[in-house]
Amino acid sequence: MLLTSEELAVWRMLQRAQVRIATRLEADLLRAHDLALPCYEVLARLAEAPGRRLRMNDLAHQVLLSRSGLTRLIDRLQRDGLVSREACESDARGLFAVLTDAGQARLEQARPTYQGAIREHFLGPLGEEDVQSCRRLLAKLGVV
Amino acid sequence: MLLTSEELAVWRMLQRAQVRIATRLEADLLRAHDLALPCYEVLARLAEAPGRRLRMNDLAHQVLLSRSGLTRLIDRLQRDGLVSREACESDARGLFAVLTDAGQARLEQARPTYQGAIREHFLGPLGEEDVQSCRRLLAKLGVV
DNA sequence: GCGCACTAGATGCACACGCAACGTTCTAAG
DNA sequence: CTTAGAACGTTGCGTGTGCATCTAGTGCGC
Secondary structure (H helix, E strand, O other): OOOOHHHHHHHHHHHHHHHHHHHHHHHHHHHHHOOOHHHHHHHHHHHHOHHHEEEHHHHHHHOOOOHHHHHHHHHHHHHOOOEEEEEOOOOOOOEEEEEOHHHHHHHHHHHHHHHHHHHHHHHHHHOHHHHHHHHHHHHHOOOO | OOOOHHHHHHHHHHHHHHHHHHHHHHHHHHHHHOOOHHHHHHHHHHHHOHHHEEEHHHHHHHOOOOHHHHHHHHHHHHHOOOEEEEEOOOOOOOEEEEEOHHHHHHHHHHHHHHHHHHHHHHHHHHOHHHHHHHHHHHHHOOOO
16 A cells, blocks of 8 residues: 555645635635636736736746647737737747736736635635745645 | 735645646556546545445535536546446435446556655655644645 | 757647536425 | 425536647757
8 A cells, every 4th residue: 555545635635625725716706806716817927027027938837827728818818908918029939928007907906805815715724833834845845 | 915925925836736746646647547637536436435336426526526527527437437327226316426347447557656646746755744734734724 | 051959829629627507306394 | 295495417508728730930050
């Protein structure tokens, strides 16, 4: 037996916890702002980036999507006017996804919901100290 | 500011860790046994259940799928002969998903790959002590 | 300078999944 | 006993996603 039943249970708990938090988070965002989770994450990443812009490839990695997946997602966000595409001067192959003012505004509306949900469903139940433990454990898994 | 940037980072790490482990796990299973992750989980849950059978509804909850999602998944597994459907005596609405001998065999082939991958990508990097910490944290999140 | 391998992003295609709706069956209230 | 409501599993439909492929563009080796 490679794994004890308790070890297996821990892995199952991890899956369940992540899905549970993400599901509730997305439900809150959809209800209050009609915004799916990946959409929010794209907006948030762009807002943090210098010039509110990111190369498609980099953005895809940050939000855990394939390049093609991100292409479609940006298509939708662009259609809604939250994001625009701009050419990259230094590399004619490259494109920037750029956060528009409307996108920024939409993000700022949704941010309290997003961050509140993470507090409520994740950080809150843990408490400050355990969040640090959690961070340490995740770092051990090689996650940046 | 509801969340510090570090708190936000911890949530992002959690997402990344879960996706990363699941992706590698599924890649190993597909490569070695041509078995997707949800398929394996259904087989494993059935093997653990008394009579190697579980009601569709219960199974759906266990593997974190909607009822309709499980219906299709069982369709595929039944087509491959790994699972069969049997009526429920006590409730004519209900169906059991039942693990066939072929399914049991397939599961036993794949189990070392599955459990080895969890060891390699999750439990191993943590170490015995931190796995206990992890279990404690997950329990605090209300996950059973 | 010229090819050749590589990267970036988009697209065709297939597919797994959730939601809403439906028929069937159980259950509880009257 | 009857009936309204809920639960179980399935199906039609829409959609988000990854893989393979394609085109355009880059840059390194020779």
